[in-house]
Amino acid sequence: MIDLYVYYKVRDEDAARLEPLVRRLQAGLADGAAQLKRRPGSRDGLQTWMEVYPDVNEAFAPALEAAALDAGVDTLVAGPRRAEVFVELTPCA
Template sequence: MIDLYVYYKVREEDASALAPRVRAMQERLARAGIACQLKRRPEVRDGLQTWMEVYPATTDAFASSVEGAALEAGLAEFIQGPRRSEVFMDLPTCA
């Protein structure tokens, strides 16, 4: 299992239009059993907010699925630049 972090920039004036789309997409994913979180950095730089979608304990194949869901939800219309993904995995526990 992996944790997937997807982050991107959003113009401050587009945040109120983007939020319901991301939440609706994540609600559909949650109904399919995917845990979802939506976060953003507290500061705004050059009129841009940084948002992050967090998907803990997913499979390796989920990254392409979430990009398909984002495309279907029309998120790109409100995102500045690319959606970037980072994958993390748990370290083994000590014995």
């Protein structure tokens, strides 16, 4: 299993319209474990948002991106959505 982090920029004026889209998307795909975060403040009229999906399988990322396109999330995002995958550190024996 992996933890998936998706971050992107959002124009200040689009934030209020985008938030409910992302929350519906998360509710439909993740079983309550998904998180939506943002960096405090904005810079040059842009906010940085992060979606967090802990403990998902590797097939989740492409399903998420397809669902985000279907939901129209890309129309309110300024630039690309970037995904990063993290895994648990295994303790050294």
